[in-house]
Amino acid sequence: MSFKRTGIVLSHEYLLRVKKKSFLITTFVVPILFAALCILPSLLMLNSKEKCQKVAVVDYSGIVMPYFENGSTAEFTDCSSEDPAVLKDELASRGFDVLLIVSQIDSAKSVSLQTYSKKPTGIDFNDGLRNRANKAVEAYRIGCYGIAGLDQIMKDVKANVKLNEFTLDESGNAQVSESGIYMVISMVLGMAIYMFIALFGAMVMSSVIEEKSSRVVEVLVSSVKATELMFGKIIGIALVALTQFLLWIILTVVLLAAAGAIFGFGGDLASTAQMADMAKGMGGVDVAAMAQNSEMSVIFTTLAHVPWGTLIISFFIYFVLGYLLYASMYAAVGSAVENEADSQQLQLPITIPLMIGFFMVMFAFKNPDSPAVFWGSMIPFTSPIVMLARIPYGVPAWELVLSIALLFGTFLVLAWASAKIYKAGILMFGKKSNWGDLFRWLKQK
């Protein structure tokens, strides 16, 4: 293999993609979109005032109405003395949106609710009504027992146990932690690596198919060897992926630093209260209660103690190796077909292990040390995905080394086999190839 020619192919494939508009868009817009996607729902939830529903209440039970409090989403008017049939007709003209009829207390010591409105009232609104009616009925039933002070007893009995989780580090120091955070990181990493391997692997395949179907491949292989072309392409696209990741990391760090400068969170516990104040001042929203609750601070300490360096390094190692493994298979499959539609069947042996890895992540982020997950993180085809989901929880060094060695060894074997298939495949035209053909090419001298 000539490095000079491979280098020309490599830099061509790299520059071709990096100069594309779509690359710039995904690199710079995606993180911003992603950030917006994270922030937007909470902003919407905090800021958007639902339209206030005006409710006319006809309460036959006589116990529920006091539990309806006027709030930002609903305003209640007691119309118990009026005829519901008349109210129904005059609903709009009297400025009401909803007519609520509470039945009399029945034999089961309960009530039922009926609403009438022009437009459906919405799940949240209905839940609110039911919750309040439930409270009224519960209080009524408690009252029926006639035990003095039962109301207070019930309040005292109500339990809300807190779980404080600590992990021990090597020196035995207890560290506040939160399993939920590890779960989220584990799942996000597993899915991200699955997505990127599939995405960039498929990019190799469609590029091979493009060269074959446009017949430019015959001109190319009269200048470079097929293996040089294949590996130049695979490595070129790998560099595209790494460039993208690097830019994403830089962009994230910059965004975080900017956010840190603006909002002033340094992950420091002492600053949580301050942060809450600031948030309050900013959005006029009451998050102070949330921040006082120590959960927020636990999240921040946990985040601060996640081994980010190890995670990022392992992500790169497993992405590169996993990508190389799958990309060479994708290249072999691409060489056998002349359009992407024909590749579906040949792709199965690639997509199935990828999917298995993906589903194992769903399991691994809950049970990172179960035997199935252990084997999943050793077997080369699923290991890049599954191991990454395990890493946030901590994996013994020997397991990492073994898993990486197995992955690398498998890549070497598959790269050799793929190159043989590729060499024969790219010059086969006209006939639709199947697995038998691929094996024949593999054995061909």
Next chain:
Amino acid sequence: MAIIECRDICKSFGEKVALDHVSVDIPEGGIFGLLGPNGAGKTTLIRIINRITIPNSGEVLFRGKPITQKDVERIGYMPEERGLYRKMKVGEQAMYLAQLKGMSAGAARAALKEWFVRFGIEDWWGKKVEELSKGMAQKLQFITTVVHKPSLMILDEPFSGFDPVNADIIRKEILRLKEEGATIILSTHNMESVEELCDEIALINKSKLVITGAVDSIRREYGNNNIEIEYTDADGRHTEVISRDKAGNEVLKTFIDKGVTINSYKELMPRMNDIFIKLVTGEEAGEK
């Protein structure tokens, strides 16, 4: 001296034999026609010369030494199935292909600009290939084949897809490159262009070499030595074809003795087309 010597080349794909002990010498300089019906094995032989395909046995020598990947940089190849990246810009694409043939970026750019000017297509540089017509794309393909000044050019059906005007431009370019000392292997079905352009040919049929040699001597060999004489006598103009079992002078003498006026005398050379059909179908008949 031969620029390419193919020595006893065999190649099979599974059960199918593509080339069966084929030996061909392609002399340096001049135009060499590689002929044969579809599926005869021409493309496989071309791919073996290009080192795209490795033969099962036999070897290819480039100027007397086993051909290496470095020598392949001295070859320009235009496959029958033309291919360019459709989405790429014309200039970028030409630059890429030229650099793959070992040219530096600077040299490639200069040489390409020169060719673009020669073909009057300077303003195509920034266009995408998919915007070009078929004929325009063919021109670009031709340029990318010859831009690195190869010593050997392999052109597979170079005239297909061109209108007569552009085909003539390409024909002239081929002759000009020959004048400059290049060797050209022309694989074609167009027998008229073989007669007009080729110095030597090789005919392959059913994986075997059928005949190779200079075009003139092959045509003579396959001629039935007929002579066409046109003369005028009292009744007017006549044309007579006679078999040349006597020397030309004797034949002429008999006509002169008749007292007629001889207008023309010419040796009847068989068309390459007829030789091709005779050799290809004759073999088939022979095997049955």
